[in-house]
Amino acid sequence: MAKLNDIAAIPIHPMALPKAEHAYQAPAILQQLLAMLGRLIEHDEPDSIDLRALPLTEADMQSLRELLGEGEVSGVVTTYGPSQVFETGYSGVWWVTHMNDDEEVIGEFIEVTYCPEILVSPQDDVREAREALRARLLQNQLDY
Amino acid sequence: MSEPDKSLFDLLAQRGVSRRGFLKFCATTASMLGLPPSMSSAVAEALTQAARRPSVIWLSFQECTGCTESLTRAYSPTIESLIFDAISLDYHHTLQAASGDAAEEARAQAMKANYGSYLLLVDGSIPLGEGGAYSTIAGHTNLSMLKEVAEGAAAVVSIGTCAAFGGLPMANPNPTGAVSVKDIVQDKPVMNVPGCPPIPNVIVGVVAHFLTFGALPELDALGRPKVFYGDTIHDRCYRRPFYDRGLFAKTFDDEGARNGWCLYELGCKGPTTYNACATLKWNGGTSFPIQSGHGCLGCSEPKFWDGGGFYTALSTPIQPVTGAAVTAALAGAAVGAAVAFGNQSTKGKAKAAHTKVTIDDLEKA
Known part of the structure; x- marks a missing residue:
């Protein structure tokens, strides 16, 4: 028992997060985004970067967020858990964070596009909406 | 339609998951499968049809x-x-x-x-x-x-x-x-x-x-799926820039270790180990051994247990590389190949003269 108590007395010093100057990879991603914006403008080709497929440190992520900033548009899509979407300070560069119902991040992307697909109304949904609205109006005619 | 014949899209729809939800599911699934985001629509296509x-x-x-x-x-x-x-x-x-x-x-x-x-x-x-x-x-x-x-x-x-x-x-x-x-x-x-x-x-x-595409993914020479085992830990390590600059921790408690420098000299097997730890990480994406301050043991490689000491450096590291990133990358690749070759010979020697590892062996390193 005495030994166990000794263990509790061992001081624990949490290490500081890697410093911002250790964010080596953010500039490389900015270069990639520049090329992707070029393809969007010239060839109308949207593209995206899977941030979780890259070995980014917390410092990289933080620096990337700061470098890109926040633009005019932000929102939450609530389906299959929340998804946070915002346009960065650079128009056409969007930051999309998908979470599950427990709000754990299950995917994080930077999308280079005029509008992220998750924000656009799905065509089949729009067709169904028209039918639903028609049915509603028909019902109202019968009611009155 | 019997239950097993329904596609995953049908099953999700049945549970009230919307089309946007399905889109999200496909994007995160492609990411989970190690596929580029552009493959998301291929995943969606496959999941709408898959009926198994x-x-x-x-x-x-x-x-x-x-x-x-x-x-x-x-x-x-x-x-x-x-x-x-x-x-x-x-x-x-x-x-x-x-x-x-x-x-x-x-x-x-x-x-x-x-x-x-x-x-x-x-x-x-x-x-x-x-x-x-x-x-x-x-x-x-x-x-x-x-x-x-x-x-x-x-x-x-x-x-x-x-x-x-x-x-x-x-x-x-x-x-x-x-x-x-x-x-x-x-x-x-x-x-x-x-x-x-x-x-x-x-x-x-x-x-x-396998469920999505009905086939195994592309494999490397050792039969491993390339999407997860295509790169070495070293190539994807966030400490790699320190290796390229010749900054190494010499002991587990020195200034270099505290600054998060490369663990190569402390026996890290990252350069010869193909796995996804550096990107996918462990415990829900929290960390992986190198991020926690310990070198890679190379546990996903053949004969890793007989490959010499866990704390023995793979070979003498290169001198600091300066100049363009391209030079660094090329040098890194060349050293990687040399190291891989050196490691094979180390493994051979270790195998030929196999002795029990003692605590002294660990301390020598």
């Missing part, structure tokens, strides 16, 4: 259950959702409710009903010594059970370094005569998913890939 809930049989041989422990920590998708929605896990010692004769009966039934189409997952090596007496299940040797079940499988997946390469049981002097699955099964596609244990999401990722 294949039978999966999991055999555990000479193993420590660490691979199953790892599997149950999968979070995207969770093992529960995988079991209930996507596969029919018909036999798994640890996870199934049935035991004894009922368990063996479940295996026999699953094999009969899905002959030629079930997926066989194996963890643990197969002991051949003493007629296979070192490990038996329900009176059958691991060897006879593997042969019997592999016969009717569509494909076999070796989960963990023991099943893939023999692992710890096969380490010198290999008292049980352990061999890998591939040493036994040679007439079926066998995919190796090594690691001690493999990353949970790599296990579910490769199973999900």
Whole structure:
């Protein structure tokens, strides 16, 4: 028992997060985004970067967020858990964070596009909406 | 339409998941499968058509259950959702409710009903010594059970370094005569998913890939899926810039260690180890060994246990590289190749003169 108590007395010093100057990879991603914006403008080709497929440190992520900033548009899509979407300070560069119902991040992307697909109304949904609205109006005619 | 004939899209729709939800599911699934975001629509296409809930049989041989422990920590998708929605896990010692004769009966039934189409997952090596007496299940040797079940499988997946390469049981002097699955099964596609244990999401990722596309992903020369084992830990390590600049921790408590410098000189096997730890990480993406301050042991490589000391540096590191990033990358690649070659010779020497590792050996490094 005495030994166990000794263990509790061992001081624990949490290490500081890697410093911002250790964010080596953010500039490389900015270069990639520049090329992707070029393809969007010239060839109308949207593209995206899977941030979780890259070995980014917390410092990289933080620096990337700061470098890109926040633009005019932000929102939450609530389906299959929340998804946070915002346009960065650079128009056409969007930051999309998908979470599950427990709000754990299950995917994080930077999308280079005029509008992220998750924000656009799905065509089949729009067709169904028209039918639903028609049915509603028909019902109202019968009611009155 | 009977339940097993529904596509995953139908199942999700039935649960009130919208089209946007499905889109999100496909984007995160592509990411989980290690595919680029542009493959998201291919995943969607496949999942709208897929109408299978294949039978999966999991055999555990000479193993420590660490691979199953790892599997149950999968979070995207969770093992529960995988079991209930996507596969029919018909036999798994640890996870199934049935035991004894009922368990063996479940295996026999699953094999009969899905002959030629079930997926066989194996963890643990197969002991051949003493007629296979070192490990038996329900009176059958691991060897006879593997042969019997592999016969009717569509494909076999070796989960963990023991099943893939023999692992710890096969380490010198290999008292049980352990061999890998591939040493036994040679007439079926066998995919190796090594690691001690493999990353949970790599296990579910490769199973999900089979479910999504109906085939195994592209494999490397050692039978490993390239999407997860295509790069070395070193190439994807966030400490790599320190290696390129020649900044190394010399002990585990020096200034370099505190500054998060490269752990190469402390025996990190990152340069010769192909795995996804540096990107997927562990415990829900929290960290991985190098991020926690310890070098990579190389647990997903063949004969990692006999490859010399865990704390012995692979070879003398290069001098600091300065100049353009391209130069650094090229030099890095060249050194990587040289190191890989050097490591092979170290392993050979270690094997030839195998001695017990003592605490003194660890301290020497």
